Amino acid sequence: MKQYFLLFKPYDVLCQFTPVEGRKTLADCGSFPPDVYPAGRLDSDSEGLLLLTNDGHLIHRLLEPKFRHPRTYLAQVERVPDEEALRRLREGVIIEGVPTLPADVKLLLGEPDLPARPVPIRFRKNVPTAWLEITLTEGRNRQVRKMTAAVGFPTLRLVRIAIGPVTLWGMEPGEARPLTMSELELLQEMVKDSKSEGPSRGAASSRRLSVPGVGRSVRPRARGRRGT
Secondary structure, three states, X not given: OOOEEEEEEOOOEEOOOOOEOOEEEHHHHOOOOOOOEXXXXXXXXXXXXXEEEOOHHHHHHHHOHHHOOOEEEEEEEEOOOOHHHHHHHHHOOEEOOEEOOOOEEEEOOOOOOOOOOOOOOOOOOOOOEEEEEXXXXXXXXXXXXXXXXXXXXXXXXXXXXXXXXXXXXXXXXXXXXXXXXXHHHHHHHXXXXXXXXXXXXXXXXXXXXXXXXXXXOOOOEOOOOOOO
């Protein structure tokens, strides 16, 4: 029987079930069937939405680069990106000699409604931070962090909030639950309709998400406040 679970992966949890001495893994987040695996990964210092399933076809469609499914992240970055930096992120930056695909990038108003991180971000006195909503259609290693660093605004906190039409809103770090039937149908519809050509360079590629607690224009967050 095919099974599907959503997990809000916490910070400092390895994206694997295999035990590692002294480290938390996905196995610490709940009791899952032995044949489910994450459809994609998040680094240990990243947080957010994972899909766990034993549906090999769905995993293949979500992970195969040629299908270019959207994944949406919230990135807290050092300082406030200007319009030139946002343009470069949207149009593509060079990472390890290869340009990134077009991305949907928005500068958010203040802090999104996310749970606090157990380990605060690093602070530099009197240096503000800002939040970006970034939707990618490719999944290169540590891509968001490398993209924001390439334009001069290092990522301090990274949370994946959506895989295609499925979001983590309403969940807490470490929480897992089965996909609802409507969520599964939306995912299946997305992969059924996907085409390998992907978006043209410069084209917007994401569906719009409503991020709780924020608007669309920026209000810098001073570093003197509580970290996340």
